[in-house]
Amino acid sequence: MSAGTRLPGTPTPMHQWPGARGVRIAGDAWGPVDGPLVLLQHGGGQTRHAWKGAGETLGAAGYRAVAFDARGHGDSDWAPDGHYGQDVMVEDLECVVAALGGRRPVLVGASMGGGTSLVAAGEGRVDAVALVLVDVGPRIEAEGVDKIQAFMSRKPEGFSSLDEVADAIASYQPHRTRPRNLDGLAKNVRLGADGKYHWHWDPRYRSSRQQLEQRRLRLEDCSRALTLPTLLVRGGLSDLLSEAGAQAFLDLCPHSEFVNVTGAGHMVAGDRNDIFANAVIEFLQRTVTVKRPPAALQDMPSR
Numbered sequence: 001m002s003a004g005t006r007l008p009g010t011p012t013p014m015h016q017w018p019g020a021r022g023v024r025i026a027g028d029a030w031g032p033v034d035g036p037l038v039l040l041q042h043g044g045g046q047t048r049h050a051w052k053g054a055g056e057t058l059g060a061a062g063y064r065a066v067a068f069d070a071r072g073h074g075d076s077d078w079a080p081d082g083h084y085g086q087d088v089m090v091e092d093l094e095c096v097v098a099a100l101g102g103r104r105p106v107l108v109g110a111s112m113g114g115g116t117s118l119v120a121a122g123e124g125r126v127d128a129v130a131l132v133l134v135d136v137g138p139r140i141e142a143e144g145v146d147k148i149q150a151f152m153s154r155k156p157e158g159f160s161s162l163d164e165v166a167d168a169i170a171s172y173q174p175h176r177t178r179p180r181n182l183d184g185l186a187k188n189v190r191l192g193a194d195g196k197y198h199w200h201w202d203p204r205y206r207s208s209r210q211q212l213e214q215r216r217l218r219l220e221d222c223s224r225a226l227t228l229p230t231l232l233v234r235g236g237l238s239d240l241l242s243e244a245g246a247q248a249f250l251d252l253c254p255h256s257e258f259v260n261v262t263g264a265g266h267m268v269a270g271d272r273n274d275i276f277a278n279a280v281i282e283f284l285q286r287t288v289t290v291k292r293p294p295a296a297l298q299d300m301p302s303r
Contacts, residue, residue: 002078002190003189003190003192003198003199003200003201003202004190004191004192004193004198005190005191005192006075006190007186007187007189007190007191008186009183009186009187010186010187011028011049011187012075013026013027013028013048013069013075014027014028014029015027015028015029015066015068017068017095017096017099017100018095018099019071019076019077019091019092019095019096020071020088020091020092020094020095021079021080021081021088021091022077022080023071023076023077023078023079023080023092024076024077025068025069025071025076025077025092025095025096026048026068026069026074026075026076027048027066027067027068027069027096028048028052028055028066028067028068029055029059029064029065029066029067030055030056030058030059030060030064030065031055031058031059031060031061031062031063031064031065032059032062032064033064034064035059035062035063035064035290036062036063036064036106036129036284036288036289036290037063037064037066037100037103037104037105037106038058038063038064038065038066038105038106038108038284039066039067039068039093039096039097039105039106039107039108040054040055040065040066040067040068040108040109040113041067041068041070041093041107041108041109041110041112041113041114041116041117042067042069042070042073042110042111042112042113043110043111043112043113043114043266043267044070044073044111044112044148044152044201044205045073045148045151045152045199045201046073046110046111046267047069047073047074047075047187047188047200048067048068048069048074049067049074049187050067050110050267050269050270051065051067051269052067053269053273053277054108054269054273054276054277054280055067057273057277057278057281058277058280058281058284061281061284061285061290062290063106063281063284063290066096066100068096070084070089070092070112070113070116071084071088071089071092072084072201072202072204072205073200073201073202073205074187074200074201078202078204079202079204082202082204084202084204084205086115086116086119086215086218087119089112089115089116090116090119090120090123090125090126093107093116093117093120093125093126094120094125094126097126104127104128104129105126105128105129106128106129106130106131106132106284106288107120107121107126107128107130107131107132108131108132108134108280109132109133109134109136110134110135110136110267110268110269111134111135111136111240111266112136113134114133114134114135114136115136115215115219117131117132117133118131118133118136118219118222118223119218119219119222121222121226121228122219122221122222122223122224122225122226123222123225124225128228129228129229129287129288130228130229130230130231130283130284130287130288131226131228131229131230131231132230132231132232132233132280132283133230133231133232133233133249134233134268134269134276135233135234135235135238135240135241135266135267135268136240136241137219137223137232137241137245137246137248137249138215138216138217138219138220138222138223138245138248138249138252139216139242139244139245139248139249140212140240140241140245141239141240141241141242141245142212143239144238144239144240144241144266145212145240147172147239148240148266149206151168151171151172152199152201152206153206154168155168156203157196158192158194158196158197158198159189159196159197159198160196160197161197162182162185162186162189162197163182164197165182165185165188165189165197166178166179166182166185169185169188173265173267187200188200220252223249223252223253224252224253226253226255226256227255229255229257229283229287229288230253230255230256230257231256231257231258231259231279231280231283232246232249232250232256232257232258232259233258233259233260233261233268233276233279233280234246234258234259234260234261234268235261235264235265235266235267235268235271236260236261236262236263236264237263237264237265237271238264238265238266238268239265239266240266241266243260246258246260257283259279261275261276261279264276
């Protein structure tokens with residue numbers, strides 16, 4: 001089952017891996033195969049494409065960056081049983097780690113993907129070497145959650161044109177310039193049998209979210225349990241993770257580092273990929289070093 005036909009220009013996944021309970025997971029990868037593994041997990045309603053710029057930058061720095069579509073999103077399968085809870089997302093992550101050889105990864109997760117990463121590391125489900133949380137923590141703002149839910153619930157009957165899709169995205173992200181060329185929106189929607197454009201995700205995903213209080217308590221326990229190098233990146237304009245919410249995580253995990261990206265909203269990597277990728281690489285170069293520099297750097301004469 002899917003939202004419809006993939007539009008021309010939608011990038012084909014570089015890889016496919018078996019996920020939990022028969023679901024197929026689609027992903028892309030950048031950088032040397034033997035570089036330190038960095039797994040990039042997107043937020044709810046996004047796809048692996050949200051990480052393309054960061055993945056390319058990490059790959060150029062010598063890391064093996066892998067981004068994958070969560071179940072029910074992008075080119076990954078929809079769950080036959082319609083279940084998209086926290087635990088099955090962690091099971092998918094475990095499956096991807098196993099498919100990639102069982103190497104200890106760096107977990108990078110934004111929003112939904114950050115919650116998955118935090119549970120995986122905090123509950124010992126994945127033996128990670130480092131953790132990067134992007135605009136997410138145990139304490140998030142209900143108003144921001146409501147805004148995301150409203151966006152994802154918009155036009156369930158479908159959009160008549162890509163212009164309507166662009167309008168919906170622009171209303172959710174008013175700080176971004178609305179694109180003139182709409183070709184890039186092809187990967188965000190599918191063309192249904194009804195001739196309408198529908199979001200790429202399974203609409204059942206929205207009904208399987210945890211209650212905020214239950215979520216907070218679980219993620220607080222996970223945060224306290226962290227011992228690995230940890231970085232929290234917040235979008236300075238975020239309405240989901242407030243400054244107080246970020247500080248609450250830092251209090252729970254006092255050894256963690258913090259970066260506030262000015263001018264970025266909740267979609268930090270998409271808004272300011274330059275600052276985001278550089279902050280992550282600077283953190284990783286101190287905590288998960290590349291054993292050998294990328295070929296481009298090896299070829300440079302020494303001074």
